[in-house]
Amino acid sequence: MSRSYFAPQGGHPGQDQLLTDRAVFTEAYAVIPRGTMRDITTSVLPGWTETRLWVLARPLSGFAETFSQYIMEVQPGGGSDQPETDAQAEGVLFVVEGTAELTVGGASHALRPGSYAYLPPEAGWTLHNRGTEVLRFHWIRKAYVPAPGLSAPDVLVLHEDDVTPAEMPGTEGKWATTRFVDPADLRHDMHVTIVTFEPGAVIPFLETHVMEHGLYVLEGKAVYRLNTDWVEVEAGDFMWLRAFCPQACYAGGPGRFRYLLYKDVNRHMPLRPFA
Template sequence: MTSYATPSAGLPPQSALHTQRAVFTEAYAFLPRGVMRDIVTSYLPHWRDTRCWVIARPLSGFAETFSQYIVEVLAGGGSEQPEPNGQAEGVLFVVAGAMALTIEGKVHELTEGGYAFLPPGCHWTLVNRGAEPVRFHWVRKRYEAVDGINMPTAFVTNEQHQPIRWMPGTSDRWGTTRFVEPTDLRHDMHVNIVTLEPGAVIPFEETHVMEHGLYVLEGKAVYRLNRDWVEVEAGDFMWLRAFCPQACYAGPERFRYLLYKDVNRHMKLDL
């Protein structure tokens, strides 16, 4: 079973060094795992025994298409009214514990590695029936409907049931676990898992229109962000605006991250 990073919570001792790796620039933000502490959690309306770390939200002039939370639900906690925005679609990805997710009346048990896509207007509820907290990523985006294209439907899976699609010419060293086919134009966002084997590289500076959220699930690497090479490790989060150059050298162990990107729509011309 894969082990996923989650926030360490708590607070550092008074003897800890103040210096951390956090940075916010015009092109990217980097939130190291050490800044995701109890003091920065939020509570959500209509959620019981739940708190969350908000690690991305739309910001004018930066990344504008999505929000991302790490949600922690204690035993017995959950929500019957989880999503307040009827135009929002969502992805849930479980990194610790287990949950009962009910979608349109059907109950799904999601454990570590569990993945759910929730289209806008979908009726869903969530409860932690176990004794231990459940933690999951919740990525939210306002859905962009297109005339003549149906809205995507809800689905549930687990990353263990999905293959890694290896990039051509990489000798199975750099690949992506895709939960939605790239050519499925019903979807205007992808939330995938990228895997680099020890020493593997992204061998060019990707520079593209998609915004990104990258949460490191395991391993460590040196990641190119705009003009900087940044050391990253499990539990860190990278938040990239459009056209921020990026590349990567994986470390001595398998390096994996959860990746958000916006796709498959025309560019808005009314700023």
Template sequence: MTNRYYSPTGGHPPQDQLLTDRAVFTESYAVLPKGTMRDITTSFLPFWDATRLWVIARPLSGFAETFSHYLMEVSAGGGSDRPETDPAAEAVLFVTEGTASLSIGGEAHALEAGSYAYLPPNTDWRLHATGDAPCRFHWIRKAYAGVDGLPRPDAFVTHERDATVVEMPGTDGAWATTRFVAPDDLRHDMHVNIVTFQPGGVIPFLETHVMEHGLYVLEGKAVYRLNRDWVEVEAGDYMWLRAFCPQACYAGGPGPFRYLLYKDVNRHMALPRSL
């Protein structure tokens, strides 16, 4: 099976288009439809050449607070020899289109659509687009929460086709998760997985849990329950959920519904200190 990964390409709607879209930002969740990924909403970063990006999540007080999520577009010949300026930041890269060369500690890795890289904090890494077309990829960043007695995770590069697919028990494969990190590897304080629902697959209860979520729809469409609302989502849309926001899902088809999922895991809850 060949997986398809949606990537935004920017542009602008015509002046005769009505303002009818599905973007919403509530007290417990946000939905950024693919139509919001326009030229006017791009950003730029220091030390990145021929590169633009969409920032689709960032820490906000009182909302989701642990991570940032970028959609990167690196034009042919572009890239960076100093991509990360925060030595405390760990990262996951997931390529959706094009090719790139990723150097980690001087070792080169060829990336293509479906490639996945984990980069621990304070890692010497560089990335440059290869080929004639832009390289588009997700870049998810988090300040690593170290634990005394636990070593930091190692950097690694893999591909979705080589990752472990775990079916949810009792679903006959209708709901499955592609895992790039073992759940019991407590060195990791975040997971970035791919969740796949076959047509008709459901989350048949309202999940309510402490993890924050970022969900980028890679393929297909579904109806997603967020807090009190059912929202329609499709490839290219992004959902951002704060902790304890109830969620459920119905994938109506006609093809698979797949999303890239971020969540924070494996750490004690930070407690406030009295003054």
């Protein structure tokens, strides 16, 4: 099956471009359009060479509470021998362009567009671009929340091609989710999946639930209901939804609508800040 994974290219808009855009920031949700991912909105990180990044989400009062999400851009020859400096942080990598060499647990893995890697806390991983093209990938980070009687999850390296999408009941395959992690594995406190809508498919009710969401549109376009608003989104856009923000979707086509989805799962609701 043919797939595409949108990746930002940077650059800078001309002086003749209108300032009006689709960027929205509210108490319930945010939309960061792909056009905002320019050279002047990038960041850099210590310990990484030949690398810049766009920060899509970060723990912040009134914004994302449970996770951070970056789009990393690594030039040929760049990378890091110590990418993660927080001993409590778990991570998910998802490659959208180029190739990477991931080393973790003494094993080396070649990543390509559509590759997924789950990295538990203290995994001790490294990542480098040994290729000749620019590498771009999502890096989703979360402070792992232990649960009594459960160990931390294992390292997991997969490709989207390895996973059969699970169809939403009653949709005849028009709405499906690619789950890289077994939903019954309660060691995991976050899921990062790919949700696919065929043209004409819908979320037919206003979902309102406890999970915080980060959605990055990989392919296509749709109209998304966010709280009280209908918002047009397209490949390269990012959406943040706080817990209990009403949401729905209509994928009008002409092609498939697909997004990378983060959500926090499988833990008690914290009654006080974690130490």
